[in-house]
Amino acid sequence: MNSKTIIKGRGAQLNVPNRFFQLSHELRDDFLEYCQKEDEDFDKNKTLYLEVFPKTIVNKVESPDVGMMYSMNMYQGCEHGCVYCYARNSHEFWGYSAGLDFERRILVKKDAPKLLEALLKKKSWKANTIVMSGNTDCYQPAEQQFKITRQCLEVFLKYKHPVGIITKNALILRDLDILKELAQHQLVGVNVSITTLSEETRRILEPRTASIKKRLETIRVLTEHGIPVNVMLAPIIPSINSHEILPMAKAVSEAGALSIAHTIVRLNGAIGEIFSDWIKKTMPDRADKVLHQIESCHGGSLNDSRFGIRMRGDGEIAKQINNLVKLARQKYFKGKAMPKLNTTLHEPCKDGQLKLF
Template structure:
C-alpha cells in the first residue's frame, strides 16, 4: 500500500512488527488477507503510566543527556523519523501505526515533579523531547508539554525545547518567563522551504514560513531561538541548506545545527517506498548518496558518523553549512548559558 493513498499521512504502509510472531489482518470474504487499515484511520490515544519521567542517554552525539517524552508515536508523520522503530516495542508498527496510535504518558508531570524533589537531585538541562515531538497535535488536547514547562518554571529548572509545530506559540507566556531567568532554549527543526515538499516529507508539521515567523516573534520577546536543519537528505532537501540558514539568521536565530539522514531498521524500507511513490526518477541516486554518507549502508549506529556522515559528500555538506552559518548567523548572538543557581528542588517546593 502506497503512502500517497492516505492524505495527511507520511505513509500508508504497515510493516510487520519485528517483535510479534503474528500479524493482525482482516479476512476478506474471498479468503484474501488485507491490511488492518484499508482507509486512513483516525488517530487513537492510549493513556499509559511511566516508571520514570527522565530518559538518560550517554551518546557523545547529543548535547544533552536527559530528555522528557510526554508522547510516544507522532502524528507529524515524518517519513524519515528514527523514532518509528521504537514504536514496535509498544506493539504497533513503524509505519502508519506510528502515526495513528499515540501513547500519552498521563502521569509524566507528577513523575517529573517527584524526581525534581528527590534528595540530592542535581539540575541539568533537559530536552523536550528526545524522541517524538512534544508539540505534536496531541498536545493541543492533553497539554502535557505546557504542564512540564510550568513545572520547570516553578522549580527554576533549565529546559531545551525542539519542535516542528507552531503550537509552541500557545506557550509564549511561560517561555518568556523561563527566558527571563535564563532557563530555556527553543529550537525549530527546519529542513526545507518548499510547502509542497512538506506535505510529502512531514505532512502534519508547520510550514517553514510559519516557523521562521515564530523565530522572529520569540526573538523579539528575548526567547533565545536556534534551528536544526535536520535531517539533510541528499537529492531531496540538500540544496536548501544555505537558504534555510539565511532565512533563520534574518529571523533572529542565534544558533544552527544539522544532521544527515540515516535509515535504521524499518525506516529504510518505508523511505524507499516513499521515494518510489513520490520521486521514482531519483530513488536510486538518493539512496546511493545516503549510503555514501554511512560507510556504504543506509543504516548507521557509529558515533559521530551516524549524525554527520563521512566521506566527500559529508565534507561538502559540512563545508556549505559552516560557510552559511559564518555568513548569516550573528557570531555575537550565542544562546545564553543556563542559570541553575536558583533551582528549588530537593524538597524545597514541599514548603509551599
C-alpha cells in the same frame, strides 16, 4: 501506485512488520484493487490516543553524540508523520509498527507533570537541562487536547529548572507566557526544526507539521520576546533538501535564530524500508538517486550506528554538506551563540518556593 491508494496526510505509506513479532500481516494488491474498483476506503486513517502509565518520565541519554544528557517525552508516536524520523523504531518497543502505527497510535502520558515534579523535588537530583522532547515532538497535535507540555513547563518554572524544547510546531507560541518567565531567569532554550523552505517538499516529507511560514514566524516571535532559538536543519537529505542549506540558514538567521545545527539523514532499522517505500511512491523519478546518495554518506548502507560518524556521515557528499553548513555559520551566524542555561536557581526551590536565606 494509483493516487487513490496513497494514504494522504501521512508520511509512512505502510505498516512494516514489528521486529519483535513472529507474525505480521500485509495489504495484498488484489485487495487494494478491489477497494479501488468498489470505491471503498481500505484504510480509515484515524488517529487513536491511548493513555499509558510509565513509572518515570525523564530518561538519561547514554549516546555520546546526541548533545543532551536528559530528555523526556510526553507522547510516544507522533502525528506529524515525518517519514525519516529516527524515533519510529521506538514504537516497536510498545508493540506497534514503526510505520503508520507510529503516526496513528499515539501513547499519552498524562501523569508526566506529576512524575517530573517528583523528580525535581528529590534531594539527590542535581539541576541539568532536561530536553522536551528527545524522541517525539512535545507540541504535536495531541498537545492541543491534552496540554501536558504546558503543565510540565509550569513545573519547570515553579522549581526554577532549566528546560530545552525541540519542536517543529507553531503551537509552542500558545505557551509564550510561561516561556517568557523562564527566559527571564535564563531557564529555557528552544530548538525549532526546519528541513526545507519549499511547502511542496514539506507537505510530503512532514505532512502534519506547521507550514514553513509559520515556523519562521515562530522563530521571530520567540526571539522578539527574549527566548533564545537554535534551528535544527535536520536531517539534511541528499538531492531533497541538501541544495537548501544556505537559503535555510539565511532565512532562519534573519528571523532571529542564534545558531544552527544539522544531521545527515540515516535510516536505521525499519526506517530504511519505510523511507524507501515512501520515496518510490512520492518521488519515483529520483528515488534510486537519493537512496544511493544516502548510502554513500554511510559507508554504503542506509543505516549507520557509528558514534562520532553517524550524525555527520562520511564520503564526498557528506563532506560537501558539512562544509556548506560550516560556511552557513560563518556567513550568517558570526558573533551569535545560544546562551548557557542557568542551573543555579533550582536547589533552593526544591520545596516549590525560593528560599531567602
